[in-house]
Amino acid sequence: MATVTYDNATRIYPGADGPSVDKLNIDIQDGEFLVLVGPSGSGKSTALRMLAGLEEVNEGRILIGDRDVTNLSPKDRDVAMVFQNYALYPHMSVADNMGFALKIAGVSKTEIRSRVEEAAKILDLTQYLDRKPKALSGGQRQRVAMGRAIVRSPQVFLMDEPLSNLDAKLRVQTRTQIASLQRRLGVTTVYVTHDQVEAMTMGDRVAVLKDGILQQLDTPRRMYDHPNNVFVAGFIGSPAMNLLEEPIRDGGVQLGSIVHPVEQSKLAKAEKTAIVGIRPEDLEPTTEGGIPVEVDVVEELGADAYIYGRTTVGNQPGDTQLAGSDDEKQIVARVDGRNVPDKGQTIHFKPKGQGDHLHLFNPESGERIES
Amino acid sequence: MALDITTARPWPALLDLPWRLPLEEWPEDRLAALPRGISRHVVRFVRLEGRVVAIKEIKDDIARREYAMLRMLRRLDQPAVEPIGVVSGRLTRDGEPLDACLLTRHLQFSLPYRAMLSQSLRPETATRLIDALAVLLVRLHLVGFWWGDVSLSNALFKRSAGEFSAYLVDAETGELQDRLSNGQREHDLDIARVNIAGELMDLQAGGYVDEDLDPIEVSDRIIQRYTVLWTELTEVERFDLGERWRVDERIRRLNALGFDVGELDITTDFDGATIQIQPKIVDAGHHSRRLLRLTGLDVEDNQARRLLNDLDSYRAAHDRQNDDEEQVAHDWLMQVYEPVTRTAPPEMRRKIEPAELFHEVLEHRWYMSEAAKRDFPIEEAARDYIAKVLPSKPDDSAVVGVDTAEMPVRART
Ligand SMILES: Nc1ncnc2c1ncn2[C@@H]1O[C@H](COP(=O)(O)OP(=O)(O)OP(=O)(O)O)[C@@H](O)[C@H]1O
Ligand SMILES: Nc1ncnc2c1ncn2[C@@H]1O[C@H](COP(=O)(O)OP(=O)(O)O)[C@@H](O)[C@H]1O
Ligand SMILES: [Mg+2]
Ligand SMILES: [Mg+2]
Numbered sequence: 001m002a003t004v005t006y007d008n009a010t011r012i013y014p015g016a017d018g019p020s021v022d023k024l025n026i027d028i029q030d031g032e033f034l035v036l037v038g039p040s041g042s043g044k045s046t047a048l049r050m051l052a053g054l055e056e057v058n059e060g061r062i063l064i065g066d067r068d069v070t071n072l073s074p075k076d077r078d079v080a081m082v083f084q085n086y087a088l089y090p091h092m093s094v095a096d097n098m099g100f101a102l103k104i105a106g107v108s109k110t111e112i113r114s115r116v117e118e119a120a121k122i123l124d125l126t127q128y129l130d131r132k133p134k135a136l137s138g139g140q141r142q143r144v145a146m147g148r149a150i151v152r153s154p155q156v157f158l159m160d161e162p163l164s165n166l167d168a169k170l171r172v173q174t175r176t177q178i179a180s181l182q183r184r185l186g187v188t189t190v191y192v193t194h195d196q197v198e199a200m201t202m203g204d205r206v207a208v209l210k211d212g213i214l215q216q217l218d219t220p221r222r223m224y225d226h227p228n229n230v231f232v233a234g235f236i237g238s239p240a241m242n243l244l245e246e247p248i249r250d251g252g253v254q255l256g257s258i259v260h261p262v263e264q265s266k267l268a269k270a271e272k273t274a275i276v277g278i279r280p281e282d283l284e285p286t287t288e289g290g291i292p293v294e295v296d297v298v299e300e301l302g303a304d305a306y307i308y309g310r311t312t313v314g315n316q317p318g319d320t321q322l323a324g325s326d327d328e329k330q331i332v333a334r335v336d337g338r339n340v341p342d343k344g345q346t347i348h349f350k351p352k353g354q355g356d357h358l359h360l361f362n363p364e365s366g367e368r369i370e371s
Numbered sequence: 372m373a374l375d376i377t378t379a380r381p382w383p384a385l386l387d388l389p390w391r392l393p394l395e396e397w398p399e400d401r402l403a404a405l406p407r408g409i410s411r412h413v414v415r416f417v418r419l420e421g422r423v424v425a426i427k428e429i430k431d432d433i434a435r436r437e438y439a440m441l442r443m444l445r446r447l448d449q450p451a452v453e454p455i456g457v458v459s460g461r462l463t464r465d466g467e468p469l470d471a472c473l474l475t476r477h478l479q480f481s482l483p484y485r486a487m488l489s490q491s492l493r494p495e496t497a498t499r500l501i502d503a504l505a506v507l508l509v510r511l512h513l514v515g516f517w518w519g520d521v522s523l524s525n526a527l528f529k530r531s532a533g534e535f536s537a538y539l540v541d542a543e544t545g546e547l548q549d550r551l552s553n554g555q556r557e558h559d560l561d562i563a564r565v566n567i568a569g570e571l572m573d574l575q576a577g578g579y580v581d582e583d584l585d586p587i588e589v590s591d592r593i594i595q596r597y598t599v600l601w602t603e604l605t606e607v608e609r610f611d612l613g614e615r616w617r618v619d620e621r622i623r624r625l626n627a628l629g630f631d632v633g634e635l636d637i638t639t640d641f642d643g644a645t646i647q648i649q650p651k652i653v654d655a656g657h658h659s660r661r662l663l664r665l666t667g668l669d670v671e672d673n674q675a676r677r678l679l680n681d682l683d684s685y686r687a688a689h690d691r692q693n694d695d696e697e698q699v700a701h702d703w704l705m706q707v708y709e710p711v712t713r714t715a716p717p718e719m720r721r722k723i724e725p726a727e728l729f730h731e732v733l734e735h736r737w738y739m740s741e742a743a744k745r746d747f748p749i750e751e752a753a754r755d756y757i758a759k760v761l762p763s764k765p766d767d768s769a770v771v772g773v774d775t776a777e778m779p780v781r782a783r784t
Contacts (some may be wrong), residue, residue: 014549054554074554075561083562085544086411087519089569091577100572101565104587165433165543 003153004028035203043212080154086145088133095129098147157189180278230366257289277359283333291351378456387492408483408524423477431471440542450537481527503537505596510537521545531671532730665700
């Protein structure tokens with residue numbers, strides 16, 4: 001078991017305009033489940049491969065425990081890239097399917113047997129050890145494949161979108177299994193996904209990357225409640241956070257016809273306008289004015305419903321900065337499932353509470369405005 | 372959602388296939404019972420307008436990726452199965468969505484390793500398969516293809532004059548890059564070794580290969596063969612200016628391995644006393660390219676080597692060393708190769724590729740000469756081979772291999 005340290009680790013591909021991974025700094029604790037998440041091309045796989053020894057590190061270092069592995073070959077790093085494509089061999093028992101690779105590595109028979117039994121216990125496969133894979137269900141086969149990785153007992157597990165070739169149902173099932181398995185094994189794990197839901201449900205901490213640059217490294221809770229910048233705010237959470245550029249007024253921000261109160265300390269750091277972030281569940285209907293929303297779609301989920309609509313209030317970040325333009329903006333709000341508006345209806349929304357459910361970002365830098 | 376058939380060339384007959392059924396349930400009479408390797412996806416072969424199509428049921432996005440990757444590999448002149456297209460938007464009669472299908476052309480006269488191994492139990496068969504896989508892996512790595520799932524199951528093998536040549540069949544996990552890092556190449560090799568060992572252990576567990584074959588030892592061979600080849604193809608060599616013959620020597624060695632040198636980097640150090648050479652561009656197919664140029668025959672490299680040797684003997688025997696090379700080749704083709712390969716009756720010709728038949732006849736002639744202590748004309752050897760040997764040869768295109776069950780990993784079942 002081990003910690004993992006990215007110390008200003010940088011990867012520049014020959015001929016590329018800039019770094020694909022740019023001065024990455026992450027301290028991963030012993031036994032931690034760290035998820036690297038970000039849109040396609042953000043450098044997640046590259047970062048993982050640098051740790052695995054599959055991609056050169058051009059600047060900076062990578063440590064596993066106290067060992068500088070920056071220039072070690074993959075097999076000298078004691079990490080296991082958990083592969084999504086393990087074959088299952090029809091004539092070999094489940095036990096042999098799990099343990100045969102150790103034979104190649106020269107591990108003794110008794111040691112193999114004990115590691116396989118240990119892994120089988122954790123994977124709930126003990127009673128199948130002497131069967132052939134044919135006799136197993138799809139989910140059990142998937143677990144045998146995981147067993148193959150577990151018995152290697154490396155210092156660090158590395159997984160790159162390991163669920164991408166599973167069907168949707170097995171994906172959700174396996175996601176939960178991997179997370180709980182990792183916790184029981186306590187092996188430091190770095191996991192790459194482009195799916196923020198997967199990241200938020202699995203990780204002890206989540207590292208959000210964009211354009212090769214670490215945007216934020218936090219627990220899922222903290223990431224959700226306290227995004228450091230507009231990118232993270234919009235990327236984490238589903239449906240995404242509403243982001244509107246609004247004028248700053250004395251004592252608050254202008255939201256349609258109302259001025260929503262915000263602490264003075266925050267306002268002091270704001271310029272003339274701020275990007276206001278409000279999660280769909282932090283909006284509530286109001287009759288006292290606020291953000292007018294014309295309802296396009298209602299998605300009923302039972303207890304709740306999501307409303308997808310448009311407003312003419314504010315600029316969405318990325319728009320040309322035309323304050324007061326009448327371009328329409330997307331708004332998503334969560335409402336009580338027993339009390340949903342009709343399509344085409346216009347209702348007003350305001351943030352719940354007193355500014356504590358509001359996120360403010362600098363419209364130029366995109367950075368969070370802190371008190 | 373409507374059925375969407377993406378192909379490079381339109382093929383209307385594809386519409387007649389029962390896309391609404393899960394591949395596992397396709398009626399027997401549509402299928403061609405040909406051997407397959409181990410796989411996690413369901414794979415079936417279908418005869419369609421005189422061709423055999425391999426169909427793999429796989430997630431849409433992965434199918435498209437693999438299709439694009441196979442096209443790219445073909446464009447890079449790599450030995451890989453030929454992609455035909457992707458069929459997506461499939462629905463059952465009840466409107467349930469089905470996975471997409473990747474369509475590739477069944478590689479004629481190819482066999483999966485399981486069929487090769489169980490068919491001919493000669494101990495060196497396994498090592499020859501590995502050697503062929505090593506060549507394939509080196510070639511792929513040279514063009515920047517990072518396979519990610521190297522195994523005997525993910526390659527197909529064709530006989531090539533006593534050796535095998537390997538083709539890539541599963542590009543699902545592959546990535547194409549400008550240049551692979553050493554770590555990436557090592558990773559592929561490591562995966563290859565573990566998979567090969569597993570595949571051989573599996574055959575052993577099923578009683579299909581000899582007990583004294585050591586899977587671990589055989590699997591080690593991929594690393595040795597790969598390393599030797601990679602070094603020869605890429606290594607920098609230094610020598611004194613006086614040893615200039617070593618440049619030719621290096622090129623000859625590469626040719627012997629079946630590679631042409633497209634670009635050789637030659638530099639001298641500042642005092643001009645030592646030379647440094649490094650191949651920059653190498654292309655496989657040294658012999659097959661030469662044979663193709665001379666005769667128009669398109670065959671595996673090792674077969675070509677064999678045919679070229681016979682062409683050389685022909686030339687010597689007819690005392691035509693000073694004649695135009697192409698003219699001699701043309702005459703050899705008309706007077707020797709064509710008649711010999713046409714000796715076989717049509718129903719036996721589908722058992723074996725013409726070039727492979729020619730090679731077998733040459734081998735047969737050697738055995739005849741050894742036994743009778745005299746020479747035989749090739750026509751006579753051909754007649755004898757076709758009468759006595761060919762009929763009892765297993766039909767490569769019809770062996771239904773050892774169990775070729777797939778092992779799907781999915782939520783249903
Ligand atoms: N074009 C083809 N010609 C001949 N055989 C083929 C062809 N395509 C597939 N096969 C056979 O089907 C088998 C399975 O195909 P493939 O390896 O693509 O499936 P897979 O499910 O992706 O495998 P894996 O489990 O390795 O990911 C191959 O081993 C090969 O024997
Ligand atoms: N082998 C490579 N050669 C050149 N550029 C690459 C290579 N691999 C990745 N990149 C570039 O590096 C960036 C990050 O890619 P990647 O790590 O694959 O991102 P992600 O995993 O987040 O999708 C991308 O801009 C990509 O184009
Ligand atoms: Mg395969
Ligand atoms: Mg595959």
